[in-house]
Amino acid sequence: MQEKKPWVINGFVGLLGLVAVDVIGTLLLIDKEWPALAIVLALFSIALLSSLTIVQPNQAMVVTFFGSYSGTIRRSGIWMTIPFSVRKKVSLRVRNFNSAKLKVNDIEGNPIEIAAVVVFRVVDSAKASFDVDNYEQFVEIQSETALRHVANKYPYDTFEDGGYSLRGNSDEVAAELARELQERLSVAGVEVMEARLTHLAYSTEIASAMLQRQQAAAIIAARSKIVEGAVGMVQLAISQLQREGVIELDEERKAAMINNLLVAIVSDRSANPVINTGSLY
Template identity: 65%
Template structure:
């Protein structure tokens, strides 16, 4: 099923025509009563039929709304332009909102790629772009959007870990833009059949499940400390190398391998230690 434009005619002109027919019909009825003219009676009957046909074909479309028209079970098209219109008479119409709307999913409990139970929720911004698909291809497009949104959210959540301190790895907490883009893409693939466009999808809630929240907090703290220590060690090694190179290049002192190792050891201890270094001043030997 694909949306198409239904035949329509300016409704204001149709109303003027219907009022003219109504006036002519009243005139013919009065003339028939007064004179008993059979031709006037026939014209009156024809006028009533035409007036009923025109009135049955009138429809009003509100802004950001579409009307899907069916004629005795056959889809004949949709009207998107707001206003009053005359279309095929005796049609059944169904209103479809074309406004942008938000859908807030419930908090879902799923397992991430590492098997940790997490709670996740998202907001999805959608808009109907094909009224025919929304009406005829799915039973209830709003319920369809709700179920498919939760399904896509579950699927994406199981593909990534909740958190990862490696720079090249994608995680739910650390790569919200990438995760949102993937949710949007997967939702669009699922909702195309319903004629719905996914404008945006964003995570609104992300947390570990309550039963493991305390344990995972300790794990996060340990991972954070380990990652920080790795950065500190990398910086300390670079600083020690730079200090020795500057001392040697300036020609101030000459260090043998043993003194280089001692200096590197002292610099690393002073930089890597989580406490302030206590300086020791060497004033020389007693003899």
């Protein structure tokens, strides 16, 4: 189905014609010379009255005539269209759909809870009316299906560098979700304007274990950064001492200084130095 324009004329012009037909019919009934013509005009007036329709802003009126699709009126106002036709309202307003919290498995098999909001609108009223039974229900089911499919393609989080994850690449995941939804919903004449994740969490049965894993990864990353900085500080200290000739260090003393500096810098507690003041003997 493809949306098209039906036969319409301005409703105010139609109202004037309707009033004129009623006046002529009334005069003929009063005169009693043309009763048959008065009856024909009365039937014509009923036909004109049945063809009047009002279209609200951001609303479409789908017109069908004896089971045949005649077209869609998109312009707001009062219109006169095909008499005795059936008109169905279709909203063109932007709407939101909030999915329920779905329990799915990510690509690594971890159970997670995920939900999304989809912003959409109808752009083809013919497809929305005739190609699917109920386009609103169709949007709901396809949105949840696409959300499950996208969630199965990525891990919840990446503990190593590189690769996309649901938590770390929310913009990229949302863009892919919107693309997949558009492919699924184009058959219903629906345009997906935006799709965003509104809820993302591990399931309760593994939440505590995954929290410990995240904490361990964070500790390892912090320790690696501290060690990297400590090695640079030790190298700078030894090279500066040798360059300025403050003290001559052999290999054994270098090893001892490196050990002491690394322990003092890397340790998570403040260093307590022991001062050697000499010996009594």
